[in-house]
Amino acid sequence: MMIDALRSALPLFGLALGLLLALLAVGSLLGKLLGMHRWGIPEALLAGSLGLLIAPTGALPLIPPAVISLWDQLPLILLTLVFASLLLGKPLPAPGGLWRPLSAQMLMALTLAFGQYVVAGLAVMLVLQPLLGAPAVMACLIEVAFEGGHGSAAAMGPTYARLGLESGEALGLAMATVGLLASTLVGGLVVVLARRRRWLLSDGLAGFEAGAASAGDLPPTSAQAAQPPDLGSAAAALAPPGAGTEPVEPLNRATARNAGPPPARPLVAQAQARQTLPGQAAAVRPATASAAPPAPLALGAVNLALNGVAVAIGWGMLEGLRLLAERLGGGFAMVIEALPVFPLALVGSLLVRLVLERSGQAHWASAPIQNRIGTLSADLLITAATACLDLSLLAKDWLPLTVLAVVGLLWNLAVFLLLAPRILPSSWFERGLIEFGQATGVAASGLLLLNMVDPEDRNGTLTPFSIKQLLLQPLLAGGVITVVAPLAVDSWGLPTWTAFCLALVVLWIGLGLWLARRAALS
Numbered sequence: 001m002m003i004d005a006l007r008s009a010l011p012l013f014g015l016a017l018g019l020l021l022a023l024l025a026v027g028s029l030l031g032k033l034l035g036m037h038r039w040g041i042p043e044a045l046l047a048g049s050l051g052l053l054i055a056p057t058g059a060l061p062l063i064p065p066a067v068i069s070l071w072d073q074l075p076l077i078l079l080t081l082v083f084a085s086l087l088l089g090k091p092l093p094a095p096g097g098l099w100r101p102l103s104a105q106m107l108m109a110l111t112l113a114f115g116q117y118v119v120a121g122l123a124v125m126l127v128l129q130p131l132l133g134a135p136a137v138m139a140c141l142i143e144v145a146f147e148g149g150h151g152s153a154a155a156m157g158p159t160y161a162r163l164g165l166e167s168g169e170a171l172g173l174a175m176a177t178v179g180l181l182a183s184t185l186v187g188g189l190v191v192v193l194a195r196r197r198r199w200l201l202s203d204g205l206a207g208f209e210a211g212a213a214s215a216g217d218l219p220p221t222s223a224q225a226a227q228p229p230d231l232g233s234a235a236a237a238l239a240p241p242g243a244g245t246e247p248v249e250p251l252n253r254a255t256a257r258n259a260g261p262p263p264a265r266p267l268v269a270q271a272q273a274r275q276t277l278p279g280q281a282a283a284v285r286p287a288t289a290s291a292a293p294p295a296p297l298a299l300g301a302v303n304l305a306l307n308g309v310a311v312a313i314g315w316g317m318l319e320g321l322r323l324l325a326e327r328l329g330g331g332f333a334m335v336i337e338a339l340p341v342f343p344l345a346l347v348g349s350l351l352v353r354l355v356l357e358r359s360g361q362a363h364w365a366s367a368p369i370q371n372r373i374g375t376l377s378a379d380l381l382i383t384a385a386t387a388c389l390d391l392s393l394l395a396k397d398w399l400p401l402t403v404l405a406v407v408g409l410l411w412n413l414a415v416f417l418l419l420a421p422r423i424l425p426s427s428w429f430e431r432g433l434i435e436f437g438q439a440t441g442v443a444a445s446g447l448l449l450l451n452m453v454d455p456e457d458r459n460g461t462l463t464p465f466s467i468k469q470l471l472l473q474p475l476l477a478g479g480v481i482t483v484v485a486p487l488a489v490d491s492w493g494l495p496t497w498t499a500f501c502l503a504l505v506v507l508w509i510g511l512g513l514w515l516a517r518r519a520a521l522s
Contacts, residue, residue, distance in 0.1 A: 020384055028047065047379075091357070107423060112436075113439065151478065310348035317347065437449040
């Protein structure tokens with residue numbers, strides 16, 4: 001009976017996947033013809049908008065409702081694939097010697113994320129509840145949508161619905177779209193301002209390197225010397241997306257490719273080719289070299305299998321946690337019940353990569369193939385999530401969507417422009433810009449903005465950012481804290497949760513200022 005059910009479902013699945021791929025292809029083609037990359041608008045968003053136009057509720061209803069129902073279930077699956085591909089093709093980072101930039105990067109990221117809960121809680125308590133009677137759980141939408149993106153918003157939708165916010169998934173997806181656009185457009189305007197105010201350390205480094213090279217004072221670059229080990233894997237490291245959230249290197253590469261003109265070289269190649277400035281240390285382990293490269297077909301099959309193993313490990317860990325939750329019960333059971341599989345797929349990706357490196361088989365995990373898997377999954381995720389938006393719910397809830405999007409964007413800008421110069425190391429603008437992009441439109445937007453100001457990564461921004469992503473991704477942007485937040489709001493009450501987050505924000509800021517002052521005195 002199960003086999004018969006699968007056979008009957010295969011034609012529908014094939015139709016849904018074929019239509020989704022066709023939409024993405026048409027959207028990418030139109031985006032290139034319209035020059036959308038010049039404006040930083042992801043082509044996958046255009047593809048999803050076309051799908052929204054021909055959806056059953058659109059102006060030209062051509063897609064069967066059964067296909068839309070199937071698309072609606074894809075974001076969580078695709079986000080899991082994105083996370084499973086994040087670490088497989090890259091040497092694992094080693095954070096030794098990076099304490100100062102890494103600690104500052106983590107404290108700023110924590111300030112941005114928990115501050116989003118604070119400003120959202122204040123907006124809900126002071127504006128949305130008195131005017132509209134909005135549910136308290138609406139205060140969790142900024143972090144899940146801006147930090148986590150479309151995948152995390154889709155994954156958390158059922159939890160919000162159970163807690164009284166029926167339109168939570170639609171609002172989250174819409175805010176994720178706003179975040180992608182705002183991070184690129186507003187970030188681009190800030191870059192223009194920074195060039196006028198001479199905030200960019202990378203410009204000074206470029207001038208210094210040009211002058212020193214003409215005088216013959218610089219050592220030969222990697223293009224002139226022997227090719228160094230793969231230093232770019234940690235530099236390109238994580239994200240996300242997206243999800244989901246939209247974590248990161250494949251997701252970064254996906255959205256960065258769709259959202260703007262590609263840099264002269266991919267981020268991995270940039271990190272590989274850049275010379276090491278004085279005081280900088282490579283923070284990754286070199287990849288294991290292979291004497292004879294595997295055949296392309298065999299390599300592709302192995303990489304797909306490795307993705308499957310990473311997902312299986314994540315699923316097994318989640319099932320183990322659920323069995324433990326059944327015995328323990330209480331709040332732990334509530335958290336595990338709402339926990340999706342994709343953060344654990346990232347752990348599976350890490351474990352598979354670790355086994356490959358320790359066994360000397362790391363050459364089987366191909367960075368280009370893993371990047372393609374993550375890129376295609378992220379593009380399909382954004383396309384499907386956008387095409388499944390419920391416009392009737394958005395029309396009803398346009399006011400809370402606008403209020404939350406505005407306060408979230410203002411908070412991110414304030415932290416970037418006011419706090420980053422005081423707690424980040426010397427290249428504060430570049431380091432703060434990538435965090436602003438991450439906190440507004442997932443990590444992909446952060447890498448895109450960094451490419452605008454420092455495509456060669458001369459000041460080493462990518463390495464601490466990548467390691468920070470590895471440490472915080474399981475917690476924020478669709479991780480454990482994202483899952484716990486609505487449950488805490490429901491059980492503690494919104495005022496208590498907002499006060500708790502405010503205390504943490506004060507703690508993170510205080511630690512950041514103290515570490516910066518201590519570094520200045522040493």
